[in-house]
Amino acid sequence: MTQAQMTAAEIRAARAQAPQTRDRDFAQSLGICEAQLVASYTGQPLSAQSGAQSVTRIVAHPDAVMPAVKALGEVMALTRNASCVHERVGTFEDYRAGPHASMVLGPDIDTRIFPKHWAFGFAVEKQTDNGVRRSLQFFDFAGDALQKIHLRESSTLEAWEPLVARLRLEDQSDAITVTPSAPTEGPKVNEDKRDVLIDEWKGMSDTHQFNRITARLGMNRLGAYLVAGAPFARPVPLAAVEPFFHAVAAAGQKVILFVGNPGNIQIHWGRLDTIKVMGPWINVMDPQFNLHLRADHIAQVFVVDKPTKRGPAISLEAFDAEGGLIFQCFGQRDDAGDLSVWQGIVDALVPAAVAAQ
Structure with a gap:
């Protein structure tokens, strides 16, 4: 079944058969992007069954998101590309907006943001054997992940629902339209x-x-x-x-x-x-920082x-x-x-x- 043929219900049914596979890998196995997988749970009730998810579509633009995230306190911020995952624990502090590039500056979370690529945003609640995991997830127009912000036990949980309500979009459909990503630019020499x-x-x-x-x-x-x-x-x-x-x-x-x-x-x-090496992965496993490099x-x-x-x-x-x-x-x-x-x-x-x- 191809990406264009799959409904949100069919994506969820397929996911139920492989609950342990990571979202990115599972989406690739279906021939869809990760954002389409996440979107398919929009509006679903959060049951007590492990693996159940409830997703709310939210504003994706960093100017709205980043100042609000500070209220969550200590979180884990995750940014990745196809070969490397960068996870940093801390609080989103000073957000500085810009027309082409923005940034978050602070002792723990330090980012450079390019808002024109931020297309889709989701507030995700997922039931696990250890309780509900909450995250904010942001994707580009191709449905590839740009940044994920995961709440921790030390996060300010009471700020979660007001933040989601503040950022919630009117459009709560469980399907999104994506566009193919541009190919990676090879070396340009002169x-x-x-x-x-x-x-x-x-x-x-x-x-x-x-x-x-x-x-x-x-x-x-x-x-x-x-x-x-x-x-x-x-x-x-x-x-x-x-x-x-x-x-x-x-x-x-x-x-x-x-x-x-x-x-x-x-x-x-x-x-x-x-430093821990596991197969092709070189991992940094420190309390405030994790890196996973292929x-x-x-x-x-x-x-x-x-x-x-x-x-x-x-x-x-x-x-x-x-x-x-x-x-x-x-x-x-x-x-x-x-x-x-x-x-x-x-x-x-x-x-x-x-x-x-």
């Missing part, structure tokens, strides 16, 4: 502009200047790394990614770790203490060095086979502003032949 790229790269004073430089030269991030080469973007063996995480943990090195999708980027500041999805990795007013900004960046960015990880300076430990960690990842260039 070898003729290499000398200009290098000159402007050397003249950067802020990492945010990089995207403007590459766009002006007809390249994108990955394309510029391939054109520039060492010492600006040094290729790293894929097998070095797992040892990298263990080295960061062993050194107690604080990092700034970005994971995102077209509509949302979530940032972790701090240590990566507990190492087998990584196709290219670089140590990237960009100049700033504070000194070099040195990152490890991983890309998938289509050229999509999976994650970026920067070293966080210590109290004295030093990055020597981080420098040593990333330098050790680069093959000697590349390091000698």
Whole structure:
């Protein structure tokens, strides 16, 4: 049965036969998107049966959502792409709206939001063996998840119903119309502009200047790394990614770790203490931060060095086979502003032949 043929009732019936499969994986097995699976439970009563769900369609625009979420107190914020899941525990604090990009700033939750991609919003209540789990879930026009906000035992539960009532849409239909997602942009290179790229790269004073430089030269991030080469973007063996995480943990090195999708980027500041590898997954399992990375999805990795007013900004960046960015990880300076430990960690990842260039 194809996506176009399935009704909400048929989706729910199929789901009842596979209640343990994760939403994203189950939706893919049906040939539908995750948002269509979630929408199919709109208006359903929440029974006491484990796995039962009740969904309310809500406003999706961050300008309405993010200031309201603060009332929930401590939550778990989840942002993912196809290869990496980034989970951060904290409270949504200072929301700053912008016409093209918005952000949430705070000691625990730090995001960069691109509102034009936020299309569908849902308040989800799901019955489990341990009680009702509540979450706010937001998706793009293709029905792919942008951000999920899960309540915890420590959350302000009494704020849930007023928040849902405030954000509730008049349209409570259990079906949505989605549009195909744009394909991932592969590397855009312009070898003729290499000398200009290098000159402007050397003249950067802020990492945010990089995207403007590459766009002006007809390249994108990955394309510029391939054109520039060492010492600006040094290729790293894929097998070095797992040892990298263990080295960061062993050194107690604080990092700034970005994971995102077209509509949302979530940032972790701090240590990566507990590394657990399970099959293809590299996991960080710390109390306030979890990361789940599919190492087998990584196709290219670089140590990237960009100049700033504070000194070099040195990152490890991983890309998938289509050229999509999976994650970026920067070293966080210590109290004295030093990055020597981080420098040593990333330098050790680069093959000697590349390091000698």
